[in-house]
Amino acid sequence: MNPTEASMDALRHVGDELADATVATLFERGEVGTFNTLMRYVSTVGSPLPDGLPEVAREYLHVTSAPPSWVDWGEMEKARLFFIDNNVHISTALSFAAMPACYLVPHVARLLSATHGLKYPSKRMAETGQFTVYLMRPDAFEAGGRFVPAAQKVRLLHASIRHHLRREDRWDVGADGVPICQEDMIGGQMFFSMLVLDSLHRLGIHMSSEGAGAYSYAWRVVGAMLGVDQDAVPKTLDEARRFLDLYMIRHMGPSPEGVHLTRQLIDLYEEVVPGTFFDPIVSALIRHLVGDTCGDWLEVPRTSWDTVVKAVPHLLGVLETIEDRSPLGAWALDRLGHLTTVLELSSLTRGRVMHYAIPEHLKKDYGLPTGPPHTRRWTPPAATVSP
Numbered sequence: 001m002n003p004t005e006a007s008m009d010a011l012r013h014v015g016d017e018l019a020d021a022t023v024a025t026l027f028e029r030g031e032v033g034t035f036n037t038l039m040r041y042v043s044t045v046g047s048p049l050p051d052g053l054p055e056v057a058r059e060y061l062h063v064t065s066a067p068p069s070w071v072d073w074g075e076m077e078k079a080r081l082f083f084i085d086n087n088v089h090i091s092t093a094l095s096f097a098a099m100p101a102c103y104l105v106p107h108v109a110r111l112l113s114a115t116h117g118l119k120y121p122s123k124r125m126a127e128t129g130q131f132t133v134y135l136m137r138p139d140a141f142e143a144g145g146r147f148v149p150a151a152q153k154v155r156l157l158h159a160s161i162r163h164h165l166r167r168e169d170r171w172d173v174g175a176d177g178v179p180i181c182q183e184d185m186i187g188g189q190m191f192f193s194m195l196v197l198d199s200l201h202r203l204g205i206h207m208s209s210e211g212a213g214a215y216s217y218a219w220r221v222v223g224a225m226l227g228v229d230q231d232a233v234p235k236t237l238d239e240a241r242r243f244l245d246l247y248m249i250r251h252m253g254p255s256p257e258g259v260h261l262t263r264q265l266i267d268l269y270e271e272v273v274p275g276t277f278f279d280p281i282v283s284a285l286i287r288h289l290v291g292d293t294c295g296d297w298l299e300v301p302r303t304s305w306d307t308v309v310k311a312v313p314h315l316l317g318v319l320e321t322i323e324d325r326s327p328l329g330a331w332a333l334d335r336l337g338h339l340t341t342v343l344e345l346s347s348l349t350r351g352r353v354m355h356y357a358i359p360e361h362l363k364k365d366y367g368l369p370t371g372p373p374h375t376r377r378w379t380p381p382a383a384t385v386s387p
Contacts, residue, residue, distance in 0.1 A: 001234060003243045008250065011186070012177025016227035019159035022060040023358065027163060029054065036357040039153065046143035064152050067141050068224045076221065078214035083136040086205060093199035094128065095269065096282075097289035098191045103262050104294055106255035107176045108184060113257045114170065115161050115359065127154075127356065132192075135222060151225040153356035158185075158226070160358040183247070185228050190244040193219035194237075199289045213237055254297035262286070262298040284309040 026032050031054040038050045039057075045065075049058055083090060103109045131150055134140060140147040158180045165171035165179045177183070193216045200207060216237055224230055234240040266286070270279040280303035287295040287302070288309045 001232075001239050001243075003234075003246050005246075005250070007232070008183050008246065011183035011229075011232055012181045013173075014182045014229065015162050015178045015180070016155065016159055016185075018060065018063065019155045019227055020162060022056055023156055023159040023163050025056040026054060026358070027160075029056075031057075032160075032358050032360050036360075039149075039357070043146055043149050044143075045139075045141065045145045045148050047149070060156070061152055064155065064225070065148065067148070067221060068230075071221055072217070075214045075217045078211065079218035080136050080138065080140075082207075082211040082215050085211075086200060086207075087136075089200050089203055089205050090132075090196055091129070092203070092285070093196040093289065094132065094192065096285045097199040098195050099128070099265060100262055100286050100290050100294070100298060100300075101191045101195055102188070103255075103258040103265075103298060104252045104290070105184075105187070106253055106258060107251070109255050109257035109261055111161070111165070111171075111179060112261060114165070128192075135218065148225070150356055151222065153358075155226050156358050157356055164359070164361065182229050182232060185223065185226065186233055186243065187247040187251075189219050189223040189228060189233070190240055190247065192222075194240045194244045202289055209237075216240055252294070252297075258297065259299045262300060266300070280305040281309065 026035055034052065035054055035057050038053050041047070041050060042061075049061060053061075102112065131147075131154065134145070134147040134150050137145060137147070139145040162179045166173065171179050173179075197207070197212050197215065213236075220233060220235070223233055234243045266282050269282045280301075283301045283303050284305035286298075286300050287306055290298070290300075
């Protein structure tokens, strides 16, 4: 598959037919509140659906209750082991590269501002972290696993955002396409897979092409379960690279919403980091992973730690050497990585389980601009470090 401007333009006008129809019916019949209340008790695979659940929701949950028939479970296990081996690095890449990358797409930043509110970045970070942890558990798709119900709810959440923004005339479909369109869903899939792999490389993590391919494959399975058109999605690492590069060129640029969301993200993680001495490392890590051009667009502060962070790959190289040469060291580092990831997620969720409910209305405080959309395109200067 070789993406082109024309093929990606076409994807901007396509949403998710199944989820969109389900959500439209729930709103039309006034059944969203009932759905959200009852689905709080359906959080694991195999849980019986409660009495009183709207029939249209019951049908949707039945159709989407299993992963795609083409899933290669050997690849999924390789992806899980890759995650276990690199969970701290992957969490770092998700937090300090993938999320800021979302803010670098002006129309996505505006959408996030309208749907999550500029004051609550922890909610989206907690949802993303919990979703990834659910995906990478051994029982993710088995009875008792939490990933499938989470994916079903996230898919409906996306559909509800499309429903609200179009119904309330808060989105310029002619200029920006359908909210959370197929191009943006695939772009998000690339941010959470390819961009994460790019960030691991920048951190100096040594990866096999087999492990990287499996991790990317796992997110393709995620995309399928979230309603991504499998005829349009990249199938290989090379195809994914071409899609991500073109998506970035088409859309990345500065925006007020992107700046504000980034500031909120930095503040959030500075609260998580103990004390204040290490606070600047948050900004320094973001700059290191997204590059100075994108860091400037997001107005990420420059700090004295910018130089220090460049030594991180060398430190991680030492740890990798210990891991390779000592089984006990490998076990200890994997265990430390797991505990660090759990601690980070616990800090973001404050001990709560994120339920991915359908929003019955969007926040009015941060309405989307009604004027011409932001159209600045990304033009990498000669000295740009990778985005």
